[in-house]
Amino acid sequence: MGIQDIIEGKRQWRAHMARVKALPPDYQIVYKEMQRYLFKVGPVDLADGPLLPEIVDFFEEGAAASKGVLELIGDDVAAFCDGLIEGSPTYADIYQESISGKPGTAGK
Incomplete structure (x- = not known):
């Protein structure tokens, strides 16, 4: 990974976070909780x-449709996140x- 890759990654992350900051406050709170859980x-x-x-795309669509964030994801943020990463x-x-290896096989 070169310096250009790092710079581009930071640029993309800042653009992503700018999109999050443009969301309504309740969406921002839930997004940050989801992000913390997923990390x-x-x-x-x-x-x-x-x-x-x-x-963020999903939240932007929900906000544009004037829906509350809990209408989109339900009351349990962790359960919603678990559903997103199921199978990954x-x-x-x-x-x-x-x-979970068999006892005595470590280091062989």
């Missing part, structure tokens, strides 16, 4: 994948696989 348990490709921008490999899955 803790989310899929391996979260930073490079399309999930976060797709959430997570860091927790990778860790679980690394420790």
Whole structure:
């Protein structure tokens, strides 16, 4: 990864966060909670994948339709996030696989 890649990544992240800041306040709060949750348990490709921008797209459409954020996702933010990442490999899955080997086989 070169310096240009890092600069471009920062530029894209800032543009993404500008879109989030343009959302209504309730949408911003829920997005930040979703982001926090996904960064803790989310899929391996979260930073490079399309999930976060797709959430912002979904929220922008909901805000344009004058819907409340909880009308879109329901009352349980974590359950909604779990539904989004269902079937995607997570860091927790990778860790679980690394420790679930048979006893005595580590390091061989």
